[in-house]
Amino acid sequence: MGSSDNINVLVSGASIAGLSTAYWLAKYGFRVTVVERASHIRPGGQALDVRGPALEVAARMGITDAIRINSTRLNGMSVVDALSGKEIFRNTERTMTSGKLDSPDIEILRDDLCRVLFQAVGDEVEYIFNDTITSLDQDETGVDVTFAAAAPQRFDLVIGADGLRSNVRRIVFGTDEQFIRYMGHYVAIFTMPNILGLDHWEMFLQHEGVPLAACIVKEKEGDARAYLGFSAAQPLNYDHRDVAAQKQLLTERVADVGVELPRIKEAMQRSSNFYFDSVNQVIMDSWSKGRVVLVGDAGYSVSLSLGQGTTIAIAGAYVLAGELAAHKHDLPAALANYENELREYINSNQKLAYDSNTEPDPEATLNPDAVPDFGLAVIPFTLKNY
16 A cells, blocks of 8 residues: 555544544554544534553553543432332442443543544544545545545545444445344433433433433533433334434333423433434454455444443554554555454454343342443453554
């Protein structure tokens, strides 16, 4: 591909995997362009966890302090009966989303982490916001890319870091159905006013032992991040671009139990930061094809089950960029090494998440001692020095 200063790379997606990849590629001297469908770094999103190898990558990036400063800093959690409004239990040592509060792991809201990464990248890369890739035509020397709005360009390499419903994967590798493994659940994540009056706290609303909603509040004066979900034996047929239809689906599927659930559903209707999808894994035999490669959820989503997706995306971005830098004159070797380095680690994480999803603990939300310790789910991974 020539010297790294002359290698032109397009990264699709300005989220965790995309920004992490852009940071390292720019550090190694690549010329990087990031295309993002949204008008800027997307607001909203769930609470994420930076653990294990991702903590080490963050330290190498010099952003650990920034991540901690922007973390949720929760003081605990409670489970409330949705019908009666009575608290069933509380725990000030662990939460359902982050595990042990005294662990070295860091829980941070998705948009806060994206902002930290965006600031770390700085002006080292070019951004194309409010646009998307419409076609990719590659040959032995490069990839011709057309966009919905921007002028066509030619790149040496295209990296799909555009999430579970990856546009790059669909264009180059095939339809979502070929690679997505459904896990039996649907979840919506959205921003709403702090109508429950929480402060550095996480609350779950459950009915007859089944969790129906959750709220996380970082600061009492700020907004809440809400989760609504339901289970379905088979995948549902709905328009992934039709937010109004998705909200209506949740309105119908999540019962109006008690007082708070209807209030949360009403707030959902007014929320502009709304995400809804099934809980899935992405299973692929190969993460690259020619001069196109996938990173993070686009290539190997592990699902929300154990909160490992962010750690895997950050570690995957580090390895991909490192192998490209180490083998900048031999793209096939770089991409082969990328897969060889990560494959066992990804497979182990996906198996752990799948097994935990198919064999749930029915007492998990009823017994405070059964709140999961996610630190136990961190699979070791040794980072190379590139």
